Each structure stands twice: as C-alpha cells, then as structure tokens.
Amino acid sequence: MTDNRLDFAKQDGLIPVIVTDFKTGQVLMLAYMNEDSYQLTLETKQMHYWSRTRQEIWHKGATSGHYQYVQSIKADCDRDTLLAAVRQEGAACHTGAYSCFFREIYPGFGKEK
Amino acid sequence: MTDNRLDFAKQDGLIPVIVTDFKTGQVLMLAYMNEDSYQLTLETKQMHYWSRTRQEIWHKGATSGHYQYVQSIKADCDRDTLLAAVRQEGAACHTGAYSCFFREIYPGFGKEK
Numbered sequence: 001m002t003d004n005r006l007d008f009a010k011q012d013g014l015i016p017v018i019v020t021d022f023k024t025g026q027v028l029m030l031a032y033m034n035e036d037s038y039q040l041t042l043e044t045k046q047m048h049y050w051s052r053t054r055q056e057i058w059h060k061g062a063t064s065g066h067y068q069y070v071q072s073i074k075a076d077c078d079r080d081t082l083l084a085a086v087r088q089e090g091a092a093c094h095t096g097a098y099s100c101f102f103r104e105i106y107p108g109f110g111k112e113k
Numbered sequence: 114m115t116d117n118r119l120d121f122a123k124q125d126g127l128i129p130v131i132v133t134d135f136k137t138g139q140v141l142m143l144a145y146m147n148e149d150s151y152q153l154t155l156e157t158k159q160m161h162y163w164s165r166t167r168q169e170i171w172h173k174g175a176t177s178g179h180y181q182y183v184q185s186i187k188a189d190c191d192r193d194t195l196l197a198a199v200r201q202e203g204a205a206c207h208t209g210a211y212s213c214f215f216r217e218i219y220p221g222f223g224k225e226k
Contacts (some may be wrong), residue, residue, distance in 0.1 A: 004216050010165070011124075018131050018140055025138045027131055030194045042219060052123075072220060076213040077206050081143045083214040093190050100189040101196040103117050106155060107185060 007080040008035055014050055015082055019092065022071035022085035028092035029100040031058075033082065045070045047086060066090035120193040121148055127163055128195055132205065135184035135198035141205035142213040144173075146195065158183045160199060179203035 008015055014032040021028055031049040033041065037057050040048040047068035051058040061067030068086035075082055093100040121128055127145040134141055144162040146154065150170050153161040160181035164171040174180030181199040188195055206213040 004218055004221075016129050016143060018143060020140065025140075027133065027138075027140065027196050030129060030131060030189065070219060073218040074214040075216040075218050076143065077208050077210070077215070078213075079216065081213075082218070083140050095190050097190070100191075100194075101187040102190070103188040103192065105117055105186040105188050105195070106183060108117075 004075055005079065006035075006038065006075060006082075007078065010080050014052070015080060017047075017049070017082040017084055019047065019068065020083065020085050022087055025085075026099055027101060028086070028088060028098070031060075038082075041070060041073075041084075047084065061089060064090065064094075066092065068092070117188055118192065119148075119151065119188060119195075120191065123193050127165070128193060130160075130162070130195040130197055132160065132181065133196065133198050135200055138198075139212055140214060141199075141201060141211070144171075151195075154183060154186075154197075160197065174202060177203065177207075179205065181205070 006015060013034050017031050017033050019028045020026060032052060034050040037048040037050050047060045049058045049060060067089045071085045071087060073082055073084045091098050119128060126147050130144050130146050132141045133139060145165060147163040150161040150163050160173045162171045180202045184198045184200060186195055186197045204211050
C-alpha cells in the first residue's frame with residue numbers, strides 16, 4: 001500500500017475529494033478530508049469530510065439524511081487528491097440540488113462578449 | 114454576473130478546478146486557478162492554472178502539447194470551486210495516463226481487510 005499512501009501535507013492536512021455519482025459519473029461536489037475523516041470513510045463506507053467552516057469532522061448525511069455510500073475511491077498521480085464514486089441518498093447540495101455545480105459560467109459568460 | 118462572481122478568498126487566492134472530458138464526463142485532473150489564470154482561461158478558451166510548485170501561471174499544454182480546450186465551465190453553490198469540461202489534446206496526466214486518477218484505493222483497499 002506504500003504506493004497509495006496519501007499526501008496530506010500540501011494543504012494543512014487536508015485533501016480535496018471530488019465526489020461523483022457512481023452510476024452516471026456526474027460530478028456532485030468537492031469537499032475536504034483530513035486523515036481522521038479519511039479513515040472513518042474507509043471504515044464506515046460512508047463519506048466523512050473535514051468541515052473547514054465548522055472545523056470538525058462532518059459525517060455527510062448525519063443531519064440531512066443525505067448520506068453518501070462509497071462505491072470506489074481513487075487517488076491521483078500525486079496522491080494529494082481523491083476521486084470518490086458514491087451512491088447519493090437524496091441530494092448532494094445543501095441547496096437541494098442533486099449536484100453543487102449548477103452555476104453556468106461559460107459559455108454563458110462567453111455569450112455576453 | 115454578480116451571482117456568478119467567484120470567491121478566491123478561501124484558499125489564499127486559489128480555486129480548485131475539477132477537469133472532465135466533455136464527451137464522456139470522465140474526471141481527468143484537479144488543478145488550481147488564481148484570478149489571472151481564470152481570466153486567461155476565459156479569454157483564450159484554453160485552460161490556464163496556477164502552479165503551486167512553480168508559483169507561476171501554467172498554460173496547460175504549452176510545453177507538452179497537451180492543451181485543454183474549454184467547452185463549458187460551471188461554479189458550485191459556494192462559488193469557490195469550478196467544474197470545467199474540456200477537449201483534451203493527448204493526455205491530461207504528466208505520467209502519460211489520460212486521467213490522473215489511476216490509483217485504486219477502494220475497493221482495492223477494502224479487499225485486504
């Protein structure tokens with residue numbers, strides 16, 4: 001497993017995690033894990049993050065019911081970013097949207113030129 | 114456009130950018146943009162990042178030929194993360210892999226338990 005050991009050093013102990021729907025591949029959100037939340041995720045097979053605003057472990061779904069059940073996790077070439085495929089209960093976004101990425105910047109932006 | 118103004122404040126002026134293949138939706142890499150590289154990206158329609166290791170603007174493909182042509186860009190609910198769909202010339206990863214996410218952590222990890 002040496003090869004897959006994660007590099008938590010680059011961002012003050014946090015690693016960004018890209019979360020996708022395991023069936024469609026749609027990107028749902030980006031969040032951050034510290035080592036503790038990463039270990040909790042592997043142990044429980046439910047996504048746990050580090051909340052940068054609350055400065056605490058964030059078990060996704062614990063208050064909303066919108067749990068994320070881990071189907072697969074990959075690390076990138078530098079071992080400082082994760083890509084997780086999950087089964088999303090309810091919606092990933094706190095706004096109620098299924099994905100957090102609903103604000104079109106471009107080509108919306110480009111059209112104004 | 115006020116609604117889509119990005120929040121560069123949370124990570125020392127940097128925003129993480131999830132990059133996907135515009136045809137398949139496959140996640141290719143994660144990189145970071147500062148405001149300058151973001152503006153360059155919109156102007157040239159080619160992905161420009163901020164290299165945290167070299168501390169300089171990084172025009173993806175300028176040395177490798179592996180340019181990324183922007184097809185769409187979305188921001189997330191908090192406007193502090195971007196999702197870009199690109200047409201990838203060659204490979205996204207410096208290892209030569211099409212995607213940087215080729216290291217299986219789980220269920221590979223889970224199997225060892």
